[in-house]
Amino acid sequence: MRKIKSLGMLLLSFTLFFALSLHFQPAKASAAVQTTKTPVVFVHGLTGSDSNFALIKGYLRTQGWASNELYAIDLPSKQGHQELNSAAIQRFVDNVLSQTGSTKVNIVAHSMGGANSLYYILNKGGASKVDKLVTLGGANQLTTRVAPQGIDTTSIYSTSDYIVRPYLSKLYGANNIEIRGVSHIGLLSSYQVNSLIKTALQE
Template sequence: MSLELLGAVLLALLVLGGLGLLAFRYLRARRVRRAARGLRYPVVLAHGLMGFDEVTVGDRRHEYFKGVPARLRQLGSDVYVVRVPPTGSVSQRAEALAQAVRSLDAKRVNIIAHSMGGLDARYAISQLGLASRVASLTTIGTPHHGTPLADVGTRLLGDALGLKRLCTALTVETDAFYDLTTAKMAEFNRLVPDARGVLYASYVGAFQQRTRALNPVLLPTYLYLSHRVGPNDGVVPADSQKWGEVFGVVEADHWAQIGWSSRFDAESFYASLFQALRERGL
């Protein structure tokens, strides 16, 4: 090979190497910029049974999702917290959720729902025409297949002891408790199919055995469910919480999942949820 040809080959290799290095730096910078942007769509937080967006007691403000909105905003997302009827039926709560989402100045949203809020969202997406406005639904501790606690509670307290009649006389809604029974949820799942184009995902909160991380108030219900159905979060069986893509399983009781525990790092949990959505381009 002549010296001229060798020089040309070396020059070409240097040029190609330089272009490759520039391309690598560009793609890396692009990934960094994308990571810093946050999510493509804003987040809507949907509360569970007997929940709220926030309440003020005396001079103190309490959030249902304790510390979560601030953490998600810190990560780079717009966050909206919705309030629905605390003990209304799934259909009533879903209507309120749908109206709230439609009122937002956003093409689509990512709904993160705790407990019954996940059922409200599924109903709104499937039955109330909200599918085009929702990019993803991530449920946490949601009783997609009901919970035995609702079965025994409605049967013994609501019907046998007459609490349902009393609440009706006092104009207190009780439909939510009956909607969470295993029989009602079996019917719900037949009538409320997932919508195409929406990512359905879930996180499962569960303990394999009794632990100090469990809120002591939930110990009786945890033991009851453990005997009946196995691992649970003190309110909902682990198997009932699975819907769509399971993002993960966390050792957090039903209240710790929304930040109401010093034994569980809820902010880090929601940061990982945020990352899971971001990796999927949401």
């Protein structure tokens, strides 16, 4: 009987110790993921997906960006529907801001993703939530010919791009960067382009 009572007391003591140790453990990080850099949102083009930016994201991680600072959206309209995709970008950006506690994002967009991102900025409240916009072979002039005011805009395009011709990518007031020898799809896997993206995001 004494053994059972002693065992019971031992179990009770252990339970109390365990509960107290949990109570006084340091608080864990909150649900919001704190970031040191402005979060980057990647926006794909026609028939694309969020996986299109795997190589660029991998490169940026080697350059100091954390995984929780890099977010790629999978757009609902693979045909680039402006209203549908800009609304999706709006929701996605708001979610990223909520998750990270940041007040703004940077956007890196490829092809029709450039036009969709510009539409979001100009028509869906994105002007106050985007710090920098970088387009890669962006079909930008399908939305506007002028870089959005107050947003640091860089348009990178290639003379070897036969899908979105350079004239469609150029924006008045943007930092327009012309390169050679890189195809439209190649803009997503070029070390030269990666370096230009890094510079644009750091300026």
